[in-house]
Amino acid sequence: MAKEVTSRAENYSQWYNDLVLKADLAEQSAVRGCMVIKPYGYAIWEKMQGILDGMFKKSGVQNAYFPLFIPKSFFSREAEHVAGFAKECAVVTHHRLMNDPDGKGVVVDPDAKLEEELIVRPTSETIIWSTYKNWITSWRDLPIICNQWCNVVRWEMRTRLFLRTAEFLWQEGHTAHATSQEAEAKANEMVQVYADFARNVMALPVIVGHKSPNERFAGALDTLTIEAMMQDGKALQAGTSHFLGQNFAKSFDVQFTNKEGKQEYVWATSWGVSTRLMGALIMAHGDDNGLVLPPALAPIQVVMVPIYKSDEEREALLDKMYEVKKGLEAKGHSVKIDDRDTLRPGFKFAEWELKGVPVRLAMGPRDLAAGTVEVHRRDTLEKSTVPTEGLDEYIHELLADIQKSIYEKAFKFREDNVEKCDSWEEFKEKIQTGKFLLCHWDGTPETEQKIKDETKATIRCIPIDSFVCEEKGTDIYSGKPSDRRVVFAISY
RNA sequence: CGGGGUGUGGCGCAGUUGGUAGCGCAUCUGGUUUGGGACCAGAGGGUCCGGUGUUCGAGUCACCGUACCCCGACCA
DSSP: OOSOTTTTOTTHHHHHHHHHHHTTSEEEOSSTTOEEEOHHHHHHHHHHHHHHHHHHHHTTOEEOOOOSEEEHHHHTTOHHHHHHHGGGOOEEEEOOEEEOTTSSSEEEOGGGEEEEEEEEOSSSHHHHHHHHHHHOSBGGGOOEEEEEEEEEEOOOSSOBTTTBOSEEEEEEEEEEESSHHHHHHHHHHHHHHHHHHHHHTSOOOEEEEEOOGGGSOTTOSEEEEEEEEOTTSOEEEEEEEEEEETHHHHHTTOEEEOTTSOEEEOEEEEEEEETHHHHHHHHHHOBTTBOOOOTTTOSOSEEEEEOOSSHHHHHHHHHHHHHHHHHHHHTTOOEEEOOOSSSOHHHHHHHHHHTTOSEEEEEOHHHHHHTEEEEEETTTOOEEEEESTTHHHHHHHHHHHHHHHHHHHHHHHHHHTEEEOOOHHHHHHHHTTTOEEEEEOOSOHHHHHHHHHHHSOEEEEEESSSSOOOOOEEOTTTOOEESSEEEEEOBO
């Protein structure tokens, strides 16, 4: 594991990869650019999924499922959207294999060529809107608020575990509404759901805001985003929510009869988060000892390690531990007793730290005699000895405190690395050191592009709920007048 | 797709002027250990990424593939 993580070592990438591999989360698959999510990593994803899904339900979302394969012709309908994805699609051209007539192995049967190629979905707008056309005729059919949990494929040139893989898991919500206002409100509501999830579950402080036109989703009128800062000061887009206007409805001819009996195109939104959130979690909270999981997402919240010499001691300790476990589980916590007798305690300590388990309880003969337990918290690595009497209440509060302090640590880090900047010379220098810079922007894509070309920095968002700076000024690059500051950063 | 780098037991690596492969970790066996990644003794495990060439002889040299990693461009 790389040292000096929080001081943003040059080999931050290597540190990240090591952490993902050693914490047993995922590995590169044999298939180009794809990943294998291992059971422990998947358990975290399942927790994310479960909590998010619960939040969606509160927003009236229903889950559905649409096909993996999308006929190529569906893509020809929304030109702008396609331009955003066409370069990176996997295409199915044949439907049969045969034995190689010239030798061993199998080849694609040339006679089994498909009439029309199928695209492996890079996102499902096109197939969903083709389907919605059949579902919607009247204002009474609206709104439709559907979400699907699925995999998508984007043939990215360069891949990184969790952050950018050829195949990834995500959820994509697609809604249809009778009015523009209602759709815009939904797009806004969903980005707030993501922000809530990021902050309160992932302990990840995020900035909510609008994307600039350059960074907007292909085919959207407005894109809302949550942007997080990683420990190397780079930005990671953690979730997006798009107001699509009537673009897709027009392309796929989805009209409804309104209350006045007139035909009208529906208004749409789409929103998604992906397994990239796993990457965000790792890069935002991990340290040199490994993963640091917020209790709300930890598959195991408390691990107990017995320390013993004899079988009798082991038995007595495990008896006591099962008792403690019961008490903690009654409070709703997930607890694991590490009773493996082939490994020494020190090894177990290191292993569970690597996996980010928030609280470790170690108990030995001394504790058994004194009625105590050694409590170790993963986030600060502090140890203390606590009576087993009333332990469940103590741990309950400790977990809440850990959740809070992980957030606060990340929050403080971000506060320390966001600043206003009004000088172009300063900008060029500071942006490379891993800072978010609040700067004036003249609102033109040209200026944004020039800044990107010169510094690799992009506008991460025009913030709406934190770092909002509605003040007059002049553009950092062009010197033209500006009404507000926006967030610039180098991103993943 | 451009620019670099690396492919050698499960993992991480060494391998000299070309002479027929070694180290650490892990694994297995036995014993001693167990309050922060144990120790001792022994054992098993490799068509050196693939192909072609040079050579009496190639892990080593040449050429052509190929896979992966890093840096760019593209993106959740």
